[in-house]
Amino acid sequence: MTDLPAAPTPKRLGLVIDVDICVGCHACATACKEWNTGGYHAPLTDLNPYGKDASGVWFNRVHSFEFGRGADNRVVHFPKSCLHCDNAPCVTVCPTGASYKRAEDGIVLVDESLCIGCKLCSWACPYGAREFDSTEGVMKKCTLCIDRIFNENLEEIDRVPACVAVCPVNARHYGDFNDPHSSVSEMTAERGGYDLMPEMGCKPTNKYLPPRPRKFNTGDTGAPAVLEDADPAGGFLGWVDRMLSAQP
Amino acid sequence: MDSDLPPQHPERVETSPPISDEVKYTTCYMCACRCGIKVHLKDGGIRYIEGNRNHPVNKGVLCGKGASGIMQQNSPAKLTKPLKRIGERGTGEFQEIDWDEALDIATAWLARARATDPKRLAFFTGRDQSQALTSWWAQQFGTPNYAAHGGFCSVNMAAAGLYTMGSAFWEFTEPDWEHAKYFMLFGVAEDHDSNPIKIGLSQLKKRGAKIVSVNPIKTGYTAIADEWLGITPGTDGLFVMSLIHELLRAGKVDLDYLIRYTNASWLVIDNPGGADDGLFARAPDGRAHCWDRVRDAPGDPLAAGGAPALKGRFTLPDGRTAVPVFQKLAQRYSDRRYSPQAVAKITGIPDATIKRIAAELAHAAFEEEVVIDTPWTDWAGRTHDTMIGRPVSMHAMRGISAHSNGFHTCRAIHVLQILLGSIDTPGGLRYKPPYPKSLASLPKPSGRPDQVRRNHPMAGPHLGFPASPEDLLIDRDGTPERIDKAFSWDAPLAAHGLMHMVITNAWTQDPYKIETLFLYMANMAWNSAMNTDSTIKMLTDKDDTGDYKIPRIIYSDAYLSEMVMYADLILPDTTYLERWDCISLLDRPISDADAPADSIRRPVLEPDRDVRPFQSVLLDLGARLGLAGMIDEDGSPKFPGGYKDYIIHHERRPGIGMLAGWRGATGDLHGTGPENPDQVEAYIENQCFWRRELEPNQKYFKHVNIDYLKYAVKMGFVMTPEPIICQLYAEELQTFRLAAHGHGTVAVPQEHRKRIATYFDPLPFWYPPFENDVNALEDYPLHAVTQRPMAMYHSWGSQNAWLRQIHTANRLYISRPLAGKLGIADDDWVWVTSRTGRVKGQVKVMDGVNENTVWTWNAIGKRAGAWNLEPDAAESKKGFLLNSLIDELLPERESNYRYSNSDPITGQAAWYDLRVRVEKAPAGAEESEPRYPAFKIPPGIPARPQINRTGAAFRAARERLKKGGRS
Amino acid sequence: MHPAYSLIFFTTASGLGYGLLALMGFFAALGLMPADRVFGFAGFAVALGLVTLGLLSSTLHLGHPERAWRAVTQWKSSWLSREGVMAIVTYIPAGLFALGWLFFETLGGFWILAAVATAVCCALTVYCTAMIYASIAAVPRWHHPLVPPGYLIFALATGALALDALLRVFGHPRLEVSALAALAVIAALVVKLLYWRSVDNAPARADADSATGLANSGVPGGIVRLLDPPHVEKNYLQTEMGYKVARKHAAKLRRMTVLFAFLVPLVLVALTTVLPAGAAAAASVTAAAAGAFGIVLERWLFFAEAQHVVMLYYGERAI
Numbered sequence A: 001m002t003d004l005p006a007a008p009t010p011k012r013l014g015l016v017i018d019v020d021i022c023v024g025c026h027a028c029a030t031a032c033k034e035w036n037t038g039g040y041h042a043p044l045t046d047l048n049p050y051g052k053d054a055s056g057v058w059f060n061r062v063h064s065f066e067f068g069r070g071a072d073n074r075v076v077h078f079p080k081s082c083l084h085c086d087n088a089p090c091v092t093v094c095p096t097g098a099s100y101k102r103a104e105d106g107i108v109l110v111d112e113s114l115c116i117g118c119k120l121c122s123w124a125c126p127y128g129a130r131e132f133d134s135t136e137g138v139m140k141k142c143t144l145c146i147d148r149i150f151n152e153n154l155e156e157i158d159r160v161p162a163c164v165a166v167c168p169v170n171a172r173h174y175g176d177f178n179d180p181h182s183s184v185s186e187m188t189a190e191r192g193g194y195d196l197m198p199e200m201g202c203k204p205t206n207k208y209l210p211p212r213p214r215k216f217n218t219g220d221t222g223a224p225a226v227l228e229d230a231d232p233a234g235g236f237l238g239w240v241d242r243m244l245s246a247q248p
Numbered sequence B: 001m002d003s004d005l006p007p008q009h010p011e012r013v014e015t016s017p018p019i020s021d022e023v024k025y026t027t028c029y030m031c032a033c034r035c036g037i038k039v040h041l042k043d044g045g046i047r048y049i050e051g052n053r054n055h056p057v058n059k060g061v062l063c064g065k066g067a068s069g070i071m072q073q074n075s076p077a078k079l080t081k082p083l084k085r086i087g088e089r090g091t092g093e094f095q096e097i098d099w100d101e102a103l104d105i106a107t108a109w110l111a112r113a114r115a116t117d118p119k120r121l122a123f124f125t126g127r128d129q130s131q132a133l134t135s136w137w138a139q140q141f142g143t144p145n146y147a148a149h150g151g152f153c154s155v156n157m158a159a160a161g162l163y164t165m166g167s168a169f170w171e172f173t174e175p176d177w178e179h180a181k182y183f184m185l186f187g188v189a190e191d192h193d194s195n196p197i198k199i200g201l202s203q204l205k206k207r208g209a210k211i212v213s214v215n216p217i218k219t220g221y222t223a224i225a226d227e228w229l230g231i232t233p234g235t236d237g238l239f240v241m242s243l244i245h246e247l248l249r250a251g252k253v254d255l256d257y258l259i260r261y262t263n264a265s266w267l268v269i270d271n272p273g274g275a276d277d278g279l280f281a282r283a284p285d286g287r288a289h290c291w292d293r294v295r296d297a298p299g300d301p302l303a304a305g306g307a308p309a310l311k312g313r314f315t316l317p318d319g320r321t322a323v324p325v326f327q328k329l330a331q332r333y334s335d336r337r338y339s340p341q342a343v344a345k346i347t348g349i350p351d352a353t354i355k356r357i358a359a360e361l362a363h364a365a366f367e368e369e370v371v372i373d374t375p376w377t378d379w380a381g382r383t384h385d386t387m388i389g390r391p392v393s394m395h396a397m398r399g400i401s402a403h404s405n406g407f408h409t410c411r412a413i414h415v416l417q418i419l420l421g422s423i424d425t426p427g428g429l430r431y432k433p434p435y436p437k438s439l440a441s442l443p444k445p446s447g448r449p450d451q452v453r454r455n456h457p458m459a460g461p462h463l464g465f466p467a468s469p470e471d472l473l474i475d476r477d478g479t480p481e482r483i484d485k486a487f488s489w490d491a492p493l494a495a496h497g498l499m500h501m502v503i504t505n506a507w508t509q510d511p512y513k514i515e516t517l518f519l520y521m522a523n524m525a526w527n528s529a530m531n532t533d534s535t536i537k538m539l540t541d542k543d544d545t546g547d548y549k550i551p552r553i554i555y556s557d558a559y560l561s562e563m564v565m566y567a568d569l570i571l572p573d574t575t576y577l578e579r580w581d582c583i584s585l586l587d588r589p590i591s592d593a594d595a596p597a598d599s600i601r602r603p604v605l606e607p608d609r610d611v612r613p614f615q616s617v618l619l620d621l622g623a624r625l626g627l628a629g630m631i632d633e634d635g636s637p638k639f640p641g642g643y644k645d646y647i648i649h650h651e652r653r654p655g656i657g658m659l660a661g662w663r664g665a666t667g668d669l670h671g672t673g674p675e676n677p678d679q680v681e682a683y684i685e686n687q688c689f690w691r692r693e694l695e696p697n698q699k700y701f702k703h704v705n706i707d708y709l710k711y712a713v714k715m716g717f718v719m720t721p722e723p724i725i726c727q728l729y730a731e732e733l734q735t736f737r738l739a740a741h742g743h744g745t746v747a748v749p750q751e752h753r754k755r756i757a758t759y760f761d762p763l764p765f766w767y768p769p770f771e772n773d774v775n776a777l778e779d780y781p782l783h784a785v786t787q788r789p790m791a792m793y794h795s796w797g798s799q800n801a802w803l804r805q806i807h808t809a810n811r812l813y814i815s816r817p818l819a820g821k822l823g824i825a826d827d828d829w830v831w832v833t834s835r836t837g838r839v840k841g842q843v844k845v846m847d848g849v850n851e852n853t854v855w856t857w858n859a860i861g862k863r864a865g866a867w868n869l870e871p872d873a874a875e876s877k878k879g880f881l882l883n884s885l886i887d888e889l890l891p892e893r894e895s896n897y898r899y900s901n902s903d904p905i906t907g908q909a910a911w912y913d914l915r916v917r918v919e920k921a922p923a924g925a926e927e928s929e930p931r932y933p934a935f936k937i938p939p940g941i942p943a944r945p946q947i948n949r950t951g952a953a954f955r956a957a958r959e960r961l962k963k964g965g966r967s
Numbered sequence C: 001m002h003p004a005y006s007l008i009f010f011t012t013a014s015g016l017g018y019g020l021l022a023l024m025g026f027f028a029a030l031g032l033m034p035a036d037r038v039f040g041f042a043g044f045a046v047a048l049g050l051v052t053l054g055l056l057s058s059t060l061h062l063g064h065p066e067r068a069w070r071a072v073t074q075w076k077s078s079w080l081s082r083e084g085v086m087a088i089v090t091y092i093p094a095g096l097f098a099l100g101w102l103f104f105e106t107l108g109g110f111w112i113l114a115a116v117a118t119a120v121c122c123a124l125t126v127y128c129t130a131m132i133y134a135s136i137a138a139v140p141r142w143h144h145p146l147v148p149p150g151y152l153i154f155a156l157a158t159g160a161l162a163l164d165a166l167l168r169v170f171g172h173p174r175l176e177v178s179a180l181a182a183l184a185v186i187a188a189l190v191v192k193l194l195y196w197r198s199v200d201n202a203p204a205r206a207d208a209d210s211a212t213g214l215a216n217s218g219v220p221g222g223i224v225r226l227l228d229p230p231h232v233e234k235n236y237l238q239t240e241m242g243y244k245v246a247r248k249h250a251a252k253l254r255r256m257t258v259l260f261a262f263l264v265p266l267v268l269v270a271l272t273t274v275l276p277a278g279a280a281a282a283a284s285v286t287a288a289a290a291g292a293f294g295i296v297l298e299r300w301l302f303f304a305e306a307q308h309v310v311m312l313y314y315g316e317r318a319i
């Protein structure tokens, strides 16, 4: 059970997140909370919601980072949720079998009815994707919206994670990484999608698309560095004359 | 599922739980973007709110706020019953009263004002989207003192646009996201078109179009731009004029476009000192002249086949001399003053960069033109077999608008777009129907002395667009007629009023004393006040008789805001999920460039409190006051069904009502037509919105496209199919200038002359923001601005348990070099001081900000006790507002009169002119300043939950069902 | 990492308990234990008492203590599960061992097997406990080869000190035990010093650049730094895994650890060899107490000094 499935699972479902176009609007974070607080892991409890030191269970959180200096300085918005790792330490450390990776599609879940709330999985996860609900005494986490993506009560096209459906800049994509022709596989190949903290050896399923190189140098758009004078002799208005008299 | 896969976990996940018992479509109102939403209702509550994929505004997506709708509905700060103040203002001591009493009180106060002098009522509305109703109501009441929030928001954009191209950045245009190849964003963090802009930016990124963001701060949209120009606040005008300088130098302008669709060729009389100096040379029929190069005689610029001159100096038959607009323009911007070298230092943008951007603009516009194979016909009957586009698009908002030079700066941006020939061409900036509208077709402001009479409605609408001093709302000696001094010499083109001046003027009783201040949906005692501290003093100040200087304040809010605490009578409103609303073509519609569109909000939940929708309350008050249009002949209420009735039955002009869709008895008319009793049901069937796509040949060049213009007449958008010619040169401004020079019928009081003569320049020019020259710059070396947080709507998101976790408190962001200079590090506490006040906050150091600019998120700081937050919540312990630093008045200048801290033309509040200095705070309490005493929580407000388990019930129900199912 | 007192108490108490139990078994097997009921009872009481209390306290920090039994089901993959299993299994040989000693007053024949089995089980249990931490790669200071030996040797040292004390209190001083205690303490000191030196000089396992993948995403650009956290106030991850102890404070605690866990016990044990019985007994009891206290400090530092790589997403540069 908390052995990992005999990898590779037939499907590897996960997300691609494009930090090149993420504007940091937090929609994926709140939509996630809104869907999931009534879903599989309901509720996503908030403590002291209207007071001091408010804190809550969120499956998806949007950080902002800066990197580079001078002209290369970038501000990057960086959403992070469970990466549904192939080699998920959060699963193998679990003493009860509550934490598991689905054999069919690789989704990593917590079966609350088995969870004793020892928090060990949250220690084991390098990415901070595990959320302890202290009022319920159990661990909760991103389910990849398992109660949406297969949900027959939803229209086909709505069977995607809430965070993907909501993203106004379409920076989040969902699909099967085992299928080389899935949009997620293709994007990852094309844009050089990468793993977070590969040195941790978790083999995350989710991939991040790096910021694209930006056009801010001369020639990047094909334009010259500076415009030529219209009419060195007669000046601009002289040029206007020429242009107009050229007209019928 | 496939069980042969070892090892299998025993959990049987319910992958297809039923989601909702019912889905209701309506319109989001967590902000003014008005996205379409699907509200999933289960077991009588909201299970989930998602975007409506079919909706033209958001196409299925939501923003962080919209996706937190559940928690807005669950807010413990919702007002629950009408309140009457029993303690002093600002203490929070209220008594619950029932609606009859509340309405009786309000009616008595209002009736008295109306019977004595309607001016004694000032009715101002904030974030609402029912201005079609509220302005009409105020007009029927008869007070000239009505406006909405536009004056402190973006009137510079609205006015500059409408005086230049018959539309505006402010909601009435959109970039051609589909075709633009080069996009410039000026001073935008989020804007009203929240989701459309996000969707559009992502389209641009996918197509590899270049995005340039001109903004002192690099976050959000700017963070994903290709190029960041970290401009010095208040200097965009110079930057843009320098781009124009470069384009002119290189002859990179669209001459055909200029000749056909702009007033470039119109002749401007050159008669220094004369009464006609700077006005257009006009034919007897009033049409402006151009000079026909071929016939070498005055011509009609609007006649096809003419050959208008763009340069030269011509003697008119009557002997006067005149020059084409274009020559004046070229001469101004060719001046060395606007060369990249000259502006680089002030703007903080290197001259090489300015030159390169100009070259890139020209390249995109003229080397990469977009051609759409759709023939179209211009107003002169010339048929063009393709639509040739200049794929350079721009959008600008409050970074431009919230400065005292914003009107001219915004005009300059439009001039740049026009020179490139990109207005409503493929890839450029596109008009959203019902715009464009010519200035002449827009109303003039009403409220002159002769228009305001006891117990009488006012002839026309309050807000309009003066074409000359004759249209101002002033009395013979030039005294303002309106309490906010809009359309007076203080702010002649104040097309949205000056809401930010109402409290100050009412308190100083200048121009006169008012009796009742009636506010709706505006947190004027806090984040929409300039100078919050003094505003609070003015709201609580008393005269020697012991009465408040502002005698009565009626306020409608839905939540326990700071403003509630300063009102005498509270009319609690419903939430956006509990009422009817109407987003009308008569107001700020949801149209896009391809189609006019409007929409409604319909109640998806019954209020569980004793609250009423404000619009219905307003109509009720109107009926009680016997206002025309709100009662029948027999004096009974005309709209017994409240706002819903009004939406269906009210007509502005015959055939033109609040909603354009499904009109006529059978509901098959669109645009204009008789009312349809089942119209609202038709909207509900159609997911609460109406949208009618234009024909392909109507989609571009709308201002001069005869097929579009005819259609616009048919739809009632405009009266005549006259072309809407872009006004590079704004003659209207010149009329004011002439008045200042002593010409014309309206005399400009001496003290205002210099100011009017200076700023009413018919061609855009740049001047430093006023704060720059009223301050000793060495005392206040830094610029301070705010930004909209994407996940917070002004003050009203802090009651939302989810959104407030994202922005519980705000930091003061400062640049790394500046931090170094001031010896300040991350998390340090600092004092920020302006000429007006000082605030204390905590610092975050960043690289992506203009070195001389500090900034913070807007409206995060809260007054302790407001919004039903714990008094020691971080919003009030660590959060702060910049507002206390921003004076609503300029220091005494000409003739020791204090003008408002606004644009001299439009009266737009100049929030971002603010100059400050920053000092490390001596070690002490790690708390923000200023601190205010906490409010008492009024009766009826529920205890705030200590734990939020929203959604738990749905799971419990599911599990009960499962068990039930098993046994 | 947040130093949870229940865990600190559990690991030290059970360490000491298993150490003591193991050594009773070990020396019994060597025939060096007096088959004295009273002493035996005291020994088992202390050892099993601490072990049991420790286990109970470790369930205190669970969200669902009533489901604690489930924790033994995943022994195939989870060290926590294995620890649970071993803890329970250990009671069986330990019970037999105690039975022989306390009822039949014999430490010979079959009962020896029980004694040996007990010793082995104790060692395995402590090893499992150690591996719970050592297996967590996300906490570099735990994921370290010296952690399991550390746990074992500390258990041995505290156990030996306790056994030495008990023997003296009940009048059966045994030089071999005192000697072993001294050696174990020295060994423990060496392991701890090596561990500290190693972790203090270890290169970071990960940094904000690799955590976000930004700096090495092909785009020119240097060090990644946090601009804004996802939420203004601390969340679960930050309170559970963001605990940070001030360097100065940590250094002080390390010195105290060395003093109480190692130096004081060493000196006292040495003294016991020269002091008269009474004083020696007192000295050895003090030594055991000091040792135990020292290990509590050591354990607190073990948590407090350990940083979790998730903090790289919350402003830490490198961990």
Ligand SMILES: Nc1nc2c(c(=O)[nH]1)N[C@H]1C(S)=C(S)[C@@H](COP(=O)(O)OP(=O)(O)OC[C@H]3O[C@@H](n4cnc5c(=O)[nH]c(N)nc54)[C@H](O)[C@@H]3O)O[C@H]1N2
Pocket: B031, B032, B153, B154, B186, B187, B188, B189, B190, B191, B192, B193, B194, B214, B215, B216, B217, B231, B232, B233, B234, B235, B236, B396, B397, B398, B399, B400, B403, B785, B786, B787, B788, B789, B790, B791, B792, B793, B794, B912
């Ligand atoms: N999420 C959210 N959305 C909102 C709102 C909200 O509160 N929250 N408010 C709504 C309202 S009322 C309005 S008016 C709109 C306003 O929408 P925006 O125009 O986006 O308003 P601001 O956040 O004030 O953005 C001003 C931007 O201009 C920049 N700026 C400041 N000074 C200058 C300058 O001199 N030059 C340039 N180039 N840039 C400058 C600032 O850094 C900031 O990025 O947003 C609407 N949408």
Ligand SMILES: Nc1nc2c(c(=O)[nH]1)N[C@H]1C(S)=C(S)[C@@H](COP(=O)(O)OP(=O)(O)OC[C@H]3O[C@@H](n4cnc5c(=O)[nH]c(N)nc54)[C@H](O)[C@@H]3O)O[C@H]1N2
Pocket: B126, B127, B149, B152, B153, B154, B520, B521, B522, B523, B524, B527, B528, B529, B556, B557, B558, B559, B560, B561, B562, B563, B573, B574, B575, B576, B614, B786, B787, B793, B794, B795, B796, B858, B859, B882, B883, B911
């Ligand atoms: N420093 C600084 N100050 C600024 C700005 C800035 O950029 N910087 N921006 C300015 C601008 S552009 C604007 S538009 C203003 C906005 O400032 P405000 O107009 O004050 O906007 P809000 O803070 O949203 O306040 C709106 C009020 O409406 C109430 N409300 C919300 N929903 C409803 C409802 O359904 N019914 C009723 N009756 N009431 C409701 C809220 O509770 C709140 O009290 O702020 C201005 N102030």
Ligand code: SF4
Pocket: A021, A022, A023, A024, A025, A026, A027, A028, A029, A062, A077, A079, A166, A167, A168, A169, A170, A171, A172
């Ligand atoms: S919704 Fe999209 S844009 Fe907004 S934060 Fe999430 S990923 Fe970024």
Ligand code: SF4
Pocket: A081, A082, A083, A084, A085, A088, A089, A090, A091, A108, A124, A125, A126, A127, A128, A129, A130, A141, A202
């Ligand atoms: S991200 Fe963390 S919780 Fe998710 S699978 Fe990987 S290790 Fe487990």
Ligand code: SF4
Pocket: A093, A094, A095, A096, A097, A098, A099, A110, A114, A115, A116, A117, A118, A119, A120, A121, A122, A138, A139
């Ligand atoms: S907290 Fe729950 S899921 Fe996590 S390891 Fe412990 S038992 Fe397993």
Ligand code: SF4
Pocket: A031, A032, A033, A035, A036, A059, A060, A081, A082, A141, A142, A143, A144, A145, A161, A162, A163, A164
């Ligand atoms: S997949 Fe679902 S659960 Fe996971 S982050 Fe996205 S919305 Fe949240």
Ligand code: SF4
Pocket: B028, B029, B030, B031, B032, B033, B034, B035, B058, B061, B062, B063, B064, B065, B066, B067, B194, B195
């Ligand atoms: S932008 Fe967001 S808050 Fe505004 S209407 Fe759209 S979804 Fe609602």
Ligand SMILES: [Mo]
Pocket: B149, B152, B153, B154
């Ligand atoms: Mo605004």
